[in-house]
Amino acid sequence: MEVIEIRMDNSVSRIVAGEPVTLGFTLETDGTPPPVGSRLQFRTYHGATFLHASMPQSGATLSHSSGYSNLTITEPQVTGWNPRRTLTFTTDRDVELSKVTEVIGMVYYQPEYEDGYWPVFVQTGAEQAISTRQAFAAKWQDASGGWIYSYDVKVTSNSQQFSQWKFSSAGLPAGTKIYTQPWLDVVHDATEGIIELVTPPGDQYLLEPGKELPISIQLLYPAAAGQAPEFESLPNLMAAPR
Numbered sequence: 120m121e122v123i124e125i126r127m128d129n130s131v132s133r134i135v136a137g138e139p140v141t142l143g144f145t146l147e148t149d150g151t152p153p154p155v156g157s158r159l160q161f162r163t164y165h166g167a168t169f170l171h172a173s174m175p176q177s178g179a180t181l182s183h184s185s186g187y188s189n190l191t192i193t194e195p196q197v198t199g200w201n202p203r204r205t206l207t208f209t210t211d212r213d214v215e216l217s218k219v220t221e222v223i224g225m226v227y228y229q230p231e232y233e234d235g236y237w238p239v240f241v242q243t244g245a246e247q248a249i250s251t252r253q254a255f256a257a258k259w260q261d262a263s264g265g266w267i268y269s270y271d272v273k274v275t276s277n278s279q280q281f282s283q284w285k286f287s288s289a290g291l292p293a294g295t296k297i298y299t300q301p302w303l304d305v306v307h308d309a310t311e312g313i314i315e316l317v318t319p320p321g322d323q324y325l326l327e328p329g330k331e332l333p334i335s336i337q338l339l340y341p342a343a344a345g346q347a348p349e350f351e352s353l354p355n356l357m358a359a360p361r
Contacts, residue, residue, distance in 0.1 A: 120154060120199065122227045123147040125237040131219050134210065136243045139170060139355040141207040141287045141313065144225075144239075152196035156230035159190045166211035167222040170355055171289040173205045173311040179293075203306070205313050207289040207355050210243065218242065249284060249326065249358040250275050255351040256335070264342035267298050268350050273331040274358045282322035283361040286334070287315040290354035292344045298337040309338055314353075317361060 128143040146159075161169050169188045174181055178194030208223060223239035256269040274286060287307070295309040303316035303324070314336070318324045326332060340350060 120151045120157070120229075121149040122234045123149065125225055125227070125235070127237075127239060131240045131242055134241045134243055135247050136210050138247065139207060139209045139289075139357055140241075141171075141205050141289050141315070141355065141357060142239065143203065143205050143315075145202050146200050146204050147202055148200055150199040152199055153192045154230055155192055155195060157192050158228050160187055160226040160228060161190075161206060162187045162224040162226065163208070163222065164224070165220055165222050167208050168210070169206070169208050169223070171205075171207040171312060173201075173289075173307065173313050174293055175201075176294045176310050201311065204311075205287075205289060205307065205315070206239070207313075210241075247277060248279075248360055249281065249286075250277055251286060251356050251358045253353055253356055258346070258351075261298075261339055263339070265339050265344070266346050266350070267337055267339050269335065269337045270353055272334045272336060272353070272356070274326065274334065275331045276326040276328045278328055280328070281326045281360045282324070283318050284324075284326055284358060285315060285317040285361050286356070286358035287313060288353035288356045289313040291338070292340060294341040295344075296339045298339040301334065301336055303334070314338070 124147045126145045134140045163169050172190050174190050179192050181190050219240050219242050221238045222241050225237045227234040251274050254271045256271050258268045261267050291309050291312045293312045297308050304319050307313045307315040
């Protein structure tokens with residue numbers, strides 16, 4: 120497999136210090152399956168803490184060490200990388216990065232050599248434009264043996280109207296699935312450990328300051344994951360304008 124390029128969705132992302140942020144990027148390859156032993160490494164700088172990366176449903180692990188995290192292919196893959204990928208991180212709440220700063224460096228390693236380096240640039244100082252809160256609603260077992268967890272999420276604008284917005288949760292077990300189709304458009308369906316839902320074109324889901332908009336979502340966790348108290352809360356939940 121050949122890596123052609125990694126491109127961030129935004130060349131510089133405005134973030135809120137101390138809050139989890141999920142950024143999208145494109146991993147462009149020749150389309151062949153990645154070999155066992157290849158890995159995508161995330162190096163952190165300037166007070167960043169790496170939290171999650173979207174990953175294949177099976178045959179891959181995400182490990183963390185001081186200063187870097189590795190998404191490693193551990194078993195043969197039958198398809199190439201899904202090009203639409205995400206990374207999730209946070210910065211120290213008191214970090215002062217008023218200028219454009221590299222907080223993460225991505226390095227792709229083939230089993231026998233390094234295949235390139237791509238920086239992630241951010242600028243702090245952005246305000247929290249959209250707030251979220253969530254509540255666990257219920258759980259029940261599916262015929263497949265997995266467990267369905269239901270959540271009520273509420274989003275609200277903090278200062279102005281937004282007709283185009285998104286919300287995401289990163290850090291779910293790989294192989295999780297959205298159980299019922301939500302009314303928002305699905306960009307990431309939880310199978311790679313992240314859900315990302317976005318508004319469709321138009322302004323039918325307008326967010327207004329001080330008015331909460333409810334969203335119900337149900338996730339089917341893989342049978343191997345069983346039940347766990349941590350599944351009663353969506354991890355690294357965030358919302359932002361598009």
